[in-house]
Amino acid sequence: MTPGPLLLFDLLLPAVLLWLAWRSLTSSDLFRAVILFIAFNLLLALAWVRLEAPDVALAEAAIGAGVTGTLLLAALTRIESAAGRRLSRPARWRPAALVLTGTALLAAAAGLLWSLRLLPTMPGGLGPLVDRHLAESGVDHPVTAVLLNFRGYDTLLEVAVLLLAVIAIWCLDEAVPFLQQPLESPLLTGFNRMMLPILLLSAGYLLWLGSHAPGGAFQAASLLAAGLLLALFSGASLPAQWSGLPLRLLLVLGFLAFLAAAIIGPLTGRALLHYPPAWVKPLILLVEWLLTLSIALILTATVIGGRPTGSRPYPPPASPAAEGRQR
Amino acid sequence: MDPRDILSIVFLLAAAPFFLAGTIGLLRFPDVFCRLHALTKADNLGLGLIVIALALQADTWLQSARLLLIWLLVMLSGATVAHLIARTALRAGRKPWSGRS
Amino acid sequence: MTELCLGLALFLLVTIVLGLIRIRRGPSDADRMLSAQLFGTTGVAILLLLGQATDRTFWWDVALVFALLSAVTAIAFVSRNEPSETAQQQRDDHGS
């Protein structure tokens, strides 16, 4: 039996999470929904801590607190400037439809919970299997070993998904100015000057940590992306000549490195993604470093939400008209 | 119970009221600026006391250094955010609360 | 010692629940952002306490990430709400 206060904690946290999710979905004002969702993401990281999932907690904290919140707020600003700030209420349901959906959902819940009771608690799962082969994986931390070696295929395609996301976003629209008008606050520039090196160091720390403890490329990349976002908020942007081929190369670099490492296997008579045992460790480290750089840029590009135009810096500075209004 | 444990317990117990004060201030104070005031109390002192208590329990200097770093970062971002939110509220024309309005 | 850490972590979670009232009632967006900021700090405190109670200090890395990133969303909010706040915001505020 878990000790008293811990059990209360485990009863209260899911309740708070459910309440936040419910309030986020049903609140009339959209901004309140986004803020409640950000609070939901913060507390979700606590749930992963209680479920003994350190890597997932790190990823949720880094991506949830850093990237998703900024992504939603940026999108909300653009949507409201285009479609106005109207409150939206749920669809007015005919009673029959409401009853039908309600019972369907409750039946699904009952079914799932019932099936949970029948689930046998089979011993060990895949943990012991991973631990047996951990030595050959080139890293000491099981989750990183699974991510980059045993199930490298998922991670390879996952980076491809991220790349596709950027390509899809770039097809839709050109980059709009990231801010209506730059936030010229001396405190912010001072804060950025202090925070950017710290974020860079912490990203390196998480990346180095990934080989023997919870951490790794994705968490490090979201920290780097958060640093880049901080820079964007104080008006920084990539000069025009860098936002052409060099940016595209950097975005694709991580995926290409992983692909090259994967292809070494078949070239040397092994299966795809089967790294030659001699240089497993350096190969994985190199791939992880390049992945971190590319994913950080990809996450930032998704927040900017538009393709770079050859002539202007990426994202373009605030338009002069907005500056005129600036006090 | 060696003295380190006792000191840690004292610091932990001392931290609780600051977090409570921060939250009650957040609920009771009349406008944004006072609430910002209450919020930063929880940051600086509440977390600071917890960090001191845990640093006493830490086995190596590295761990207490990590705790200190976390505390400094929270204070740094707390102060910056408090300034920026207050500035936005002020620019949006929100007057600070003044007596029975 | 661990009992006290767990008890305090539970107490901090209760303060987060109290903070939810401000998110619900907070008249202006700034108040809601404020409570989200308080959740971040209290989250760091809870993580530190849980790390100490369960004797696994890698929870402190999660606290480090929280501490680093708590400012990013708030700055996103601030840059969104520059002087172009609508009048609706003013009416909202007289409620407090």
Added chain:
Amino acid sequence: MSVPLIYTAAGIFLFLLGTYGLVAYAHLLRKILAANIMGSGVFMAFIAVAGRTPGAPDPVPHAMVLTGIVVTVAFTSVALALAVRIARTSSRVHLSGRDEEQ
């Protein structure tokens, strides 16, 4: 009352809450939030069920959920870009044909 059971039940209810949100609202941003909540529910149930086995936590579900979180960010960003594009071109943020505010 084991800890994983609580979180599995919470995960299931989060998923169903998200399903309701996805169905009930026409506003695109709400549908994206609902989809994220559904994803978090599935991940929580998955890791909670994986946590039921005794001994050290099983790394494979953790790796898969980590991948899932990153993919969730990817699809959220594309969905938001589409929503912004729709808002810009049709100055409306819902797809339903009826014009009244949904």
